Amino acid sequence: MNEFVESRVRLTWPDRLRSEYDVVILGGGGHGLATAYYLATRHGIRDVAVIERGYIGSGNSGRNTTVIRANYGVPEAIRFYQRSLELFQGLEEETGRWIMHKEKGLLWIAHTEMGLRAERARAALNHAYGAETVFIGPDEINEICPQIDLAGGGRYPVMGASYHPRGATARHDRVVWALAEGAMQNGVEVHQNTTVTGLKVSGDRVTGVKTERGDISAGVVMMALGGQVTMVASMAGLRLPIRSHPLQAFVTNHYQPGLDAIVASTELLFYASQTARGEILIGAEIDRQPSYSYRSSYGFLSSCAGRALALLPFLADLRVLRQWAGICDMTPDYSPVMGPTGREGLLVTTGWGTWGFKAIPAGGEAMAQLIATGEMPELIAPFGLDRFARDLPLSDRGSAGTQ
């Protein structure tokens, strides 16, 4: 047995799909399960079904690169992700489950005067809105992560960085399972291998969902779908400002701990960290072409490897184990969408682009509060779908790390 075999979580599955629930959540990923978890544990709403097409966490929740951070570039996002970061810090204690949460500190490296300017501004804004980020120079970078080549492969010299000491990682699957188990223990039903075929619509109101296993009536339907949300939304005649792009990543074999910090560079376009198991995990930009394809590309692997080596040349002899892709729902402003849809009875949490994992607890907490109270929580009020029509976008392209 290896030390990472999941030895505590117990998942309990319902025997049958009922025809009516108070709340139906579409999507058994992190956001759907977190919402169910907080509904059941904070609001006593337990007549909840989570409908999942595959297995829990099979979408982006099991494909992301597991970074937790709050060093965003607009005030609303900083507050929201800071809440999420704090909820992550307490999640192991709350659930009693080991999600391999580890605070590592995140270095966001700048290679030009303009890069320095951006990272200084990020540190100032983060500090003002409650996230801990400081601007540091090459010497401090070297102290935090001695493996970084300050010459940056010749073309990308390291001139400074914003450092986010609370930046962390956790194992994505375990976050999903801990939340699923907590929800299940409190009466939530999670139905895997159940495909949604339609939404039940009565006038302007969504009254339930149709699935391959039968129709379900629901007081509230929440879409927490990654990658396919526009298709399901269109079943209610709803258009979302989302384009889906693949995002790729790769891991190496596992090694003893040694890369302590999370290293990212917007100008080089890559980020790297070491997983709890010891694999080096490297990701970069989204594929330019919108697509639902999960196929990896060699061009990505090769260029991403090359860019990573400019900053972390000691990785050259590590053997690549596996590459994969997830589908990112990109919004025009690089911020998520949470809240009402304009169809009564239908809520949405989407637009999770490349920043969804780190938002799981706060997103679930807020959506549960919205379902329970009918009121948009202040924390997510700016993230409503209506912000585009109101011309109040939350532009944060520079914080995606993956533009």
Place this chain on the structure above:
Amino acid sequence: MAVALLRQGIHPRGGGCICLGGDCPNCVVEVDGVAYVRSCQVAARPALEVARQTDTPRLPDESRPLETELRTAFADVVVVGQGESGLAAARDADGTVISFDAHRGEEAIGLYAGPTVVAKTPAGMVSVQCSRVVVATGAAEEQPICPGSELDGIFTKRAAESLRAAGIDLGDAVTIDEQPQRFEGSGRVEAVVTAAGDRIAASTVVVDLGLHPRSGLLRMGQGLEVEVVGDAALTDSLPPPPTEGVVCPCSDVTVSDLEAVWDRGFREMELLKRATLAGTGTCQGGVCLPHLRSYLAAKGVSTPAPFTARPLTRQATIGEVAAGYDLPPFRRTALHDEHLRLGATMDRFGAWWRPWRYPDPEAEYWSVRERVSLGDVSTLGKMEISGPDVVALLEKLYPCRVADLKDGQVRYALLLDERGYVLDDGLICRLSEHRFYLTFTSGGASFAEMWVRDWAETFDLDVRILDRTMSLGAINVTGPLARELLRRGGVDSPPAYLAHVDAAVFGVECRIVRLSFTGEVSFELHHPFSDSVELWRRLEEAGADLGSYPHGLDALFTLRLEKGHFIVGMDSEYDSTPRRLGLEWAARLSKPDFVGKQALLRTNRLPLNKRLLGWEMDGPAPIEGAILWQVATPVGQVTSARYSPVLAKTVMLGWLRSDPAEPEGISCDGRPVRHASHPFYDPDGARARA
């Protein structure tokens, strides 16, 4: 190498069934500092340093130079595998054929869209795009899953044949053809207990348990032109369900681990895999996949599918896959060496190397304000556009009027997207009735060309577009003595403010465009880049006694900030409408139509949530990005901040994230800040127009 080690009586990993087929992790060693190398796939040669791999290797301390090369090729057919069926497929294929033979160290690592096959070979990485792929990868031999499977002295049938062929004596080897109950021994196998319960003493056991197709590439190629031949096409039959022992030797997962997570609800192949890590190690399921499937089948899961096949099917290092990749280079203007000669520190700005300082920004600054200075603005986006519909197109593209421009006139313009957000800014110069010259920001140049072309196509307008960004250089001659320097260059009638003329300057044909970013009289000399050095040197020489000194970006940013000019992307944000920037005048909503007009008509009626404003304060400039506070509440952020030598105070642009009538009690960097109208310097623009 594995054979060489075994010949010496050394098990590469210390124990575990040896397959010599590249399918299992049991011969993994460290070769020349690279961990996780399957010794059966590497040719032994002198001076290779081989070490037994500790359970979890350490990260390397340092790196070696990258030496691997990437070769790209095209072929009609790629055949992966050169066994009997692979050879036949290569022989019978029409057109050009490229084959990869794992026995010669040519390992296909992945099959990608195209189809494209990437292989690691002794000569380097090879990427072949083709019309058709033939997967002839054969089949892997089933591994024994039972207690004792980690002992030394266990070989698959093929491995045993290879070893014997290499002259290695396997002694009293016993062959079994069913999954045994267990192996016994300590370190080395001493006996095997067969499925029937017979205990057979043997120091070497050969297992002949059947074949499983190596279908990774095939599954990876779903939806592509891929066919499969030979043993790789075998129907995969499931082994008996494992009952005890290690199922996944890479991650050390036992049957009881599977049992434990199954009992706690992990009942999908993927959940079982993710909860135990079985199949996520070096061999990517090569050993355990058939057994996991049969485990699940025995639990009543109907036809458990194999998990998704992903590259890499065989491993390569990060350094190897990076072969052929070069970091994006930064462009140099034709004047790059001139800047270096003048002692400039260069920085990368957008896609370009640009002079940052020469290296004294204060001297550069005063040279502009008081005398004359040269600036290299070759990086500006430049475009010539002509044709019968050119006015119609530009009227739609730009929010300002274009049709009323007279020949020789220049107009500053914003470029908006459909949401009414500022994409870029630049100049519109009218050359003649149907011919214009446009400039864009350095960072916006490549996007601008795409943008203009897209809209020309969308509106189906008859125009010719020529991107001159790379073919023309541009030098900004700026300062109160700029006119005198031009006169010395032979220009007696320089253009008036907001005008342009074509004229020779020191014999170099230039388009002289007059506007001002610095706040002083400025002439941009656009010219063929091949003349840039000549023109620069002549200007430099002729300006020497005028006190001319070139200026870099650092000084330019101060000069333009004193004038309150915003820079796209530095001061503006994604959602910057003309109204938010305080540039309502730049969008003429009375025009019949332009890109962004409909959005502006709608959003201009909404409450204004933020504004880019001018600010000033005493003392040195705070960082660009400093927060604007109203008492203890953050209300905005500075985007540009410079100490103004001529005004002896700090001037700034910054966003106020609310819309109070007059912002009161604002501070920044612990000091009071005053809202101030901009331009801060020469607000009437008398100096620029002089």
